[in-house]
Amino acid sequence: xxxxxxxxxxxAAFLAPAGxxxxxxxxxxxxxxxxxxxxxxxxxxxxxxxxxxDNYLRLVSDPRFWNAFGNTAYFTAxxxxxxxxLGLAVALLLSRAGRARPALYAVVLVPWAVPTIVSARMWEWxxxxxxxxxxxxxxxxxxxxxxxLLALHxxxxxxxxxATPFVALLLLAGLQAIPRDLYQAAAVDGARxxxxxxxxxxxxxxxxxxxxxxxxxxxxxxxxDAIYVLTGGGPANSTETLSIYAYKVLFQTLEFGYGSALAVxxxxxxxxxxxxxxxMLRGVS
Amino acid sequence: xxxxxxxxLAGALVVAWSLAPFLWQMITSLKxxxxxxxxxxxxxxxxxxxxxxxxxxxxxxxxxxxxxxVVAALTTAGATGLGALAGFALAKLGxxxxxxxLGGVVAVSMLPPIALVSPLFLAINAAGLRDTxxxxxxxxxxxxxxxxxxxxxxxxxxxxxxxxxAARVDGCSALAAFWKVMLPLAAPGLAATALLVxxxxxxEFLFALSFTSTAAARTIPVAIALFPGLHEIPWGEIAAASxxxxxxxxxxxxxxxxxxxxxxxxxxxxx
Numbered sequence: 001x002x003x004x005x006x007x008x009x010x011x012a013a014f015l016a017p018a019g020x021x022x023x024x025x026x027x028x029x030x031x032x033x034x035x036x037x038x039x040x041x042x043x044x045x046x047x048x049x050x051x052x053x054d055n056y057l058r059l060v061s062d063p064r065f066w067n068a069f070g071n072t073a074y075f076t077a078x079x080x081x082x083x084x085x086l087g088l089a090v091a092l093l094l095s096r097a098g099r100a101r102p103a104l105y106a107v108v109l110v111p112w113a114v115p116t117i118v119s120a121r122m123w124e125w126x127x128x129x130x131x132x133x134x135x136x137x138x139x140x141x142x143x144x145x146x147x148x149l150l151a152l153h154x155x156x157x158x159x160x161x162x163a164t165p166f167v168a169l170l171l172l173a174g175l176q177a178i179p180r181d182l183y184q185a186a187a188v189d190g191a192r193x194x195x196x197x198x199x200x201x202x203x204x205x206x207x208x209x210x211x212x213x214x215x216x217x218x219x220x221x222x223x224x225d226a227i228y229v230l231t232g233g234g235p236a237n238s239t240e241t242l243s244i245y246a247y248k249v250l251f252q253t254l255e256f257g258y259g260s261a262l263a264v265x266x267x268x269x270x271x272x273x274x275x276x277x278x279x280m281l282r283g284v285s
Numbered sequence: 286x287x288x289x290x291x292x293x294l295a296g297a298l299v300v301a302w303s304l305a306p307f308l309w310q311m312i313t314s315l316k317x318x319x320x321x322x323x324x325x326x327x328x329x330x331x332x333x334x335x336x337x338x339x340x341x342x343x344x345x346x347x348x349x350x351x352x353x354x355v356v357a358a359l360t361t362a363g364a365t366g367l368g369a370l371a372g373f374a375l376a377k378l379g380x381x382x383x384x385x386x387l388g389g390v391v392a393v394s395m396l397p398p399i400a401l402v403s404p405l406f407l408a409i410n411a412a413g414l415r416d417t418x419x420x421x422x423x424x425x426x427x428x429x430x431x432x433x434x435x436x437x438x439x440x441x442x443x444x445x446x447x448x449x450x451a452a453r454v455d456g457c458s459a460l461a462a463f464w465k466v467m468l469p470l471a472a473p474g475l476a477a478t479a480l481l482v483x484x485x486x487x488x489e490f491l492f493a494l495s496f497t498s499t500a501a502a503r504t505i506p507v508a509i510a511l512f513p514g515l516h517e518i519p520w521g522e523i524a525a526a527s528x529x530x531x532x533x534x535x536x537x538x539x540x541x542x543x544x545x546x547x548x549x550x551x552x553x554x555x556x
């Protein structure tokens with residue numbers, strides 16, 4: 001056996017365990033969900049029956065699907081935009097914090113370290129209309145989680161609290177990778193801080209911003225845990241996202257066929273977003 | 286200095302925004318039952334540990350913490366181990382199609398959990414693994430593998446090729462060179478990967494909710510989400526359980542902030 005062939009066999013042996021696990025527990029089920037989405041399949045009643053694209057036709061005319069789609073898109077767009085803006089501010093602050101940086105960094109990391117479910121319970125308690133600390137501090141009587149208009153925004157605020165640290169960390173790493181002499185040259189040229197920020201910092205940070213957008217958009221679009229605990233999708237489905245709706249169809253009404261079709265839509269949407277952003281990333285870097 | 290004062294104020298705001306929600310949960314966990322629904326006062330008149338006593342006495346919390354610890358530890362060992370093997374091969378063994386493989390790994394990491402929960406649920410039921418820790422460990426190892434492979438590939442790539450070649454020339458087998466020479470050098474990368482995988486496994490919710498049904502396999506996030514209340518929601522006990530579930534993670538994050546930052550940024554910025 002040639003040296004090259006032996007090397008390849010060694011490499012294959014190192015790759016095989018991870019490859020087998022990924023294929024068996026992730027790729028195979030991913031094909032399975034697509035197949036199940038083409039079936040009429042109820043968990044309790046009889047054998048599954050192949051029905052082609054009927055589940056998808058049903059989905060197109062299902063107002064609850066479009067409501068969930070709209071909620072998910074709105075939740076994703078608003079929370080990612082806010083996280084990017086706030087995260088950038090926090091990253092800039094951290095990059096200039098001097099000796100206070102390690103301590104401030106640790107504090108900023110806390111919301112990231114809090115489990116999502118705990119974060120949802122914390123916010124649920126603070127939003128409580130009768131005994132919540134938010135209404136007490138604001139001196140108002142907002143029905144945060146009971147009003148359809150407020151509830152989705154309450155969920156967005158919770159997500160912004162939880163995810164901004166991640167954005168800030170990545171942007172800080174990006175900021176630190178910008179060579180210092182570029183700033184010095186700009187300062188020597190007499191550029192004002194705002195011009196340095198818009199003309200130098202932001203363009204150099206663009207690739208990192210694109211990566212942050214990919215990660216956060218994908219994560220926000222598949223949001224489940226936080227909203228499941230905070231509102232369960234209510235009131236009146238006003239916070240029901242695609243993942244929540246799919247979960248309810250799967251595990252509450254036990255319609256595995258239709259639920260799988262909804263899940264496939266989440267998968268396709270996330271994939272589409274990833275492809276678009278990757279194109280964008282190639283454009284900026 | 287105007288800029289200095291503004292910076293201090295901004296720093297104070299960031300500190301308050303980051304810490305206040307969790308601090309409020311801690312305060313709530315120390316309030317006597319009678320004061321929980323009453324504001325003011327913000328602080329308890331006499332702090333009490335009764336809620337902590339209640340969650341450990343009247344609720345299988347110890348068993349649930351045990352479940353979470355076992356699942357997170359086994360997942361960490363499995364995903365970090367498999368990820369190190371694969372990452373080493375991708376970084377140092379001249380694997381053909383390395384680019385497409387890494388691209389595939391990234392693509393797999395984007396699969397939404399909701400898309401895999403129904404086929405996995407049926408497979409786990411069919412295998413008789415419903416409500417077992419094994420079902421969670423298998424699922425979590427697979428779900429954290431893309432991150433582990435990606436991170437370990439990056440960490441191994443940052444080590445010079447010559448070290449591996451020298452070990453092979455000295456007569457080490459590929460496995461021995463990996464185990465005795467390369468792996469110790471990649472220890473910081475292993476630590477960063479293990480931390481991120483552990484935190485993922487400790488926090489995961491959707492699979493744990495779907496695959497478990499009793500305290501035999503329930504993990505902390507599911508227990509906190511489904512906290513039983515007879516008539517009203519037991520806010521004090523939920524707060525106490527939240528603090529118990531969160532403190533280990535916050536301590537990990539603060540102690541290992543360097544490693545975590547390395548892991549998060551290597552996972553993202555190099556992409």
